[in-house]
Amino acid sequence: MIVGVVGGGQLARMMIPAAVELGIELRVLAEAEGMSAGLAATAVGDYRDAATVLAFAEGVDVVTFDHEHVPQEVLRALVEAGHRVHPGPDALRFAQDKRAMRERMAELGAPQPDWAPVDSRDDLERFLADHGGVGVVKTATGGYDGKGVRVVRDADEVADWLGGALAGGPRLLVEEHVPFIRELAQLVARRPSGEAVVWPLVQTVQRDSICAEVIAPADVPPHIQPLVDDVARSIAEGLGVTGVLAVELFETSDGRVLVNELAMRPHNSGHWTIDGSITSQFEQHLRAVLDLPLGSTALLAPASVMVNIIGGPASGSMADRYQAALAAHPDVKVHSYDKAARPGRKVGHVTAIGDDLDEVAYRARAAAAHFDA
Numbered sequence: 001m002i003v004g005v006v007g008g009g010q011l012a013r014m015m016i017p018a019a020v021e022l023g024i025e026l027r028v029l030a031e032a033e034g035m036s037a038g039l040a041a042t043a044v045g046d047y048r049d050a051a052t053v054l055a056f057a058e059g060v061d062v063v064t065f066d067h068e069h070v071p072q073e074v075l076r077a078l079v080e081a082g083h084r085v086h087p088g089p090d091a092l093r094f095a096q097d098k099r100a101m102r103e104r105m106a107e108l109g110a111p112q113p114d115w116a117p118v119d120s121r122d123d124l125e126r127f128l129a130d131h132g133g134v135g136v137v138k139t140a141t142g143g144y145d146g147k148g149v150r151v152v153r154d155a156d157e158v159a160d161w162l163g164g165a166l167a168g169g170p171r172l173l174v175e176e177h178v179p180f181i182r183e184l185a186q187l188v189a190r191r192p193s194g195e196a197v198v199w200p201l202v203q204t205v206q207r208d209s210i211c212a213e214v215i216a217p218a219d220v221p222p223h224i225q226p227l228v229d230d231v232a233r234s235i236a237e238g239l240g241v242t243g244v245l246a247v248e249l250f251e252t253s254d255g256r257v258l259v260n261e262l263a264m265r266p267h268n269s270g271h272w273t274i275d276g277s278i279t280s281q282f283e284q285h286l287r288a289v290l291d292l293p294l295g296s297t298a299l300l301a302p303a304s305v306m307v308n309i310i311g312g313p314a315s316g317s318m319a320d321r322y323q324a325a326l327a328a329h330p331d332v333k334v335h336s337y338d339k340a341a342r343p344g345r346k347v348g349h350v351t352a353i354g355d356d357l358d359e360v361a362y363r364a365r366a367a368a369a370h371f372d373a
């Protein structure tokens with residue numbers, strides 16, 4: 001069996017060992033030479049070009065993705081040409097477009113922040129006035145790592161976007177500014193034939209709008225896990241998601257959870273599963289898109305903590321740092337994405353597992369600190 005992955009980043013890279021173990025061939029359509037997933041058989045080409053993606057899909061059994069940016073026209077061309085595409089265009093739409101996602105969450109009755117589409121300055125001003133003078137404005141498409149998200153108290157703070165919106169630029173929405181006490185993520189994997197499994201709910205910690213750390217499982221009140229389990233499964237089913245779905249959530253002080261956004265692929269909040277769960281999210285994604293039986297999501301230890309390695313201004317010689325981290329922390333797993341370290345860029349992660357959360361977190365943070373600028 002051959003899986004074709006569009007996108008050559010670290011998510012495609014981390015599918016490679018899982019593919020090897022499952023006896024599956026992985027082929028990657030990378031954006032450029034020398035990308036993180038270049039260890040797999042790699043074609044280089046533009047994922048926005050239908051002819052390129054159609055040619056890549058020839059000879060693979062299923063097409064899946066390392067990112068959500070493949071345009072709908074290209075996805076539909078694949079389906080029309082008879083290729084198996086997981087997740088399919090009808091599901092991916094809701095990971096590509098936050099306005100469409102918010103509308104669909106409302107239809108499904110999933111808990112979410114108050115929100116409104118913004119097609120004019122008036123729309124935004126009215127929403128701010130109704131929500132204590134503050135809101136979170138987002139571009140409907142194209143955002144990542146907090147780009148495309150702004151907390152605003154005055155419409156002038158998004159004057160550039162508003163100008164664009166009126167002139168056919170990015171479509172916008174505004175959300176209430178949720179006073180969350182924690183951010184959570186629920187991963188679920190679903191096969192085309194319907195079987196779905198969840199991992200335990202995790203806590204994600206963002207710094208400068210980039211995921212810095214993941215704590216698994218999240219230390220939440222007991223009613224939250226079954227609630228979120230239900231929300232995630234009903235989204236996966238309601239949207240017809242195949243493969244791994246990550247539901248990012250806010251936890252509020254009054255014990256509610258609200259859906260922030262969706263990712264339909266392995267997700268940073270699930271990297272800990274490589275070392276902390278019987279089945280990693282990468283293996284599960286491959287199983288799911290091939291409609292193979294799914295693996296157990298049971299934990300290998302009571303606590304896992306993943307800390308991202310993020311490039312900084314002084315992260316010149318990463319090789320030395322990896323050496324130092326390996327030497328000092330033989331009981332922590334260090335993962336490198338083989339990417340040049342640029343400020344703010346995720347270039348690897350470390351995971352520690354064990355019995356005691358505080359001790360595990362201490363070890364993971366200490367190992368990751370070797371990479372601090």
Ligand SMILES: Nc1ncnc2c1ncn2[C@@H]1O[C@H](COP(=O)(O)OP(=O)(O)OP(=O)(O)O)[C@@H](O)[C@H]1O
Nearest residue numbers: 113136143144145146147149175176177178206261
């Ligand atoms: N309505 C909100 N209220 C409060 N904080 C918010 C809200 N929406 C987003 N945030 C904060 O901004 C971060 C980024 O928002 P979001 O996840 O929508 O953007 P993104 O750039 O698409 O992120 P990602 O890197 O996950 O793709 C969130 O993790 C959260 O910390």
Ligand SMILES: [Mg+2]
Nearest residue numbers: 145248260261
């Ligand atoms: Mg997010």
